[in-house]
Amino acid sequence: MPAAMLPYACVLVLLGASTTEPAGATESSRLRWEPHCQQPVSEGSPVTAVLPPRLDGPWISTGCEVRPGPEFLTRSYTFYPNRLFRAYQFYYGDPSCQEPTHSLLIKGKVRLRRASWVTRGATEADYHLHKVGIVFHSRHALLDVIERLNQTWVGQDCVGRLPQATAWLPGALYELPSARAQGHCMAALGFSMHELSLVRVQRRLQPQPRAVPQLVEELYLGDIHTDRAERQHYRPTGYQHPLQSALHHARPCPACALVARADEHHPPVLPRAPAVPLRLGGRWVSAGCEVRPAVLFLTRLFTFHGHSRAWEGRYRHFSDPACRQPTFTVYAAGSYSRGAPSARVRGGTELDFEVTRVRVTPMDPVTAAVLNASEPGSCGAPGAWAVGVERDVTATQGCAALGIRLPHVEYELFKVERDARGRSLLFIGQRPSDGSSPDTPEKRPTSYQAPLVLCARPPGSRAPRPPATPSPPLQLLVAGLALRGAL
Structure with missing residues (x-):
């Protein structure tokens, strides 16, 4: 160092x-x-970095994620061979990701550039957003977002682009219409896709009891600034919790199939984990x-x-x-x-x-x-x-x-x-x-x-029994989903 x-x-x-x-x-x-x-x-096996990173295919959260704020969310990103991508971010009102509030649909284009001069092992990238839409899953969620936006002048301008509570329609997608409005509303919502500016893909073999080792592919994207006000300007030098390939993910994974088949109108509701x-x-x-x-x-x-x-x-x-x-x-x-x-x-x-x-x-x-x-x-x-x-x-x-x-x-x-x-x-x-x-x-x-x-463990303690419910395989499910909704 x-x-x-x-x-x-x-x-x-x-x-x-x-x-x-x-x-x-x-x-x-x-x-x-x-x-x-x-x-x-x-x-039990070394981690191998994929250089240059191969982004093609669907990548998913393997559980409920927590971002500074706090924000509770799951993510499902699909990258296409023509550099286009479609990303879903599903937000929740609880840390178990069982109470969906709103979903973001993000479409755009990403271009890998060069190995990072700052974060060794990472690749820098440029991205451009073509479309960002928001779907509210309840009138209460809409009111919460409007209340937050009304706290700033920029947010008040953004509120005019959202529906009135009395005119809200379940499942309706409200799109941010222009690049300038997009940036203003993004800042007011504390949202940024700067995570796409730093990328790392790695593979590992996960040992399985009484079975052959399992291939796991992980996508690390840039970290999110802990201060919401800095997110529009921050360029990542670390990573978030990784997404995993929907085809090659760690098993068992109770959340994976739910996240992989979700869309902006049907957010995943994850199984409740025992306290x-x-x-x-x-x-x-x-x-x-x-x-x-x-x-x-x-x-x-x-x-x-x-x-x-x-x-x-x-x-x-x-x-x-x-x-x-x-x-x-x-x-x-x-x-x-x-x-x-x-x-x-x-x-x-x-x-x-x-x-x-x-x-x-x-x-x-x-x-x-x-x-x-x-x-x-x-x-x-x-x-x-x-x-x-x-x-x-x-x-x-x-x-x-x-x-x-x-x-x-x-x-x-x-x-x-x-x-x-x-x-x-x-x-x-x-x-x-x-x-x-x-x-x-x-x-x-x-x-x-x-x-x-x-x-x-401390002396005298007993190890808990692992859960008996395995995760269903995703290969057949994702084969069709990977090409669905191409831009």
Whole structure:
């Protein structure tokens, strides 16, 4: 990682990390490593990037997605060989995606350009929108959107292009008629398709019990700015949760067939997932190499000690999208508060985390040189930094060269879910897109990062049984849908 990126990269985002036991911990307080508890959790085969990306075909959400706001949605995008695309975005009033409010139909053209100079492993693209239409699924949803638009002058102009509540027709598509009006209404609605300006396609083989491995294709599109006001200007440097190919997706997937066959008039209503209590005890690890805005590649591993509400963790930072070239590691530890249900994000739990101890390990000569050039007393006790040698920076109240300050409090959002394979997943709040940390209650996240996977349980706990309902195959369904509604 370039030296100039280090201060921005490490503004204390310290919730998420690979953990080690604290010095002096007793054997009885430690969680034993399980054989599969590694960093990151491996699916058993390497990930292969498709370069240049091949976008042709249908791509779908595999579950209910949460965007900053919060916004709850599912997506279904189809790309055609002539570079045209059709995209559906289905919005909901609940975090289970069971209460559709409105749907967007977006048609346009996308052109791949070149490998990104900013985000390694990504491809930059240009896009042009031909048509954007909105369908309201209830009069209440229409009124909610009108109320939001009336809060700005631009939005009030946009309201005139929507129907009056008394004239609303179920299933009617209201199109934004011109490019200028489109841009104004997009800004007022907090909508942008800038996600199409950064693209990555990758493939992996997912092992199957008593069966041949399964091909999974994933489409990563650019991240959405956490500040709604910045979305029209923001150019992504990270990714959202990936879409998966409707033909080659992970199974079982209860939502996939529903999303694949939906359209703007028939939004998918996903099956309700059972509520999972927030039990943090154990170790949680990244499922793969993660990408953050501002050119960050990392893996995380957490340990939570539920009885004492203590936590510890480590970020392992890398300079490449495969997480094979380490740059530095940050170990952090502290305590967290008793959780309270979130009033803004249904299904989420608000927690406050205090960071009281930090250790840093440079893993390449560039990072070691940056730390050795820091002001005396600003990053650990006197002495030379060396590659692979961990040093404590608690006594100097952090490390100014990496943007770490102590003590530090972060206001967090947590959620635990269980996926269709029976794995426990931990979702932690998404970091602000400007590189800061949620160090005030007003900056508490309203969306989530990529989930961590439970890899070691506290002593005496039992693993849940995986769901018995498999996902129906989509190959026959999607073969016809892929060419339906060509532009």
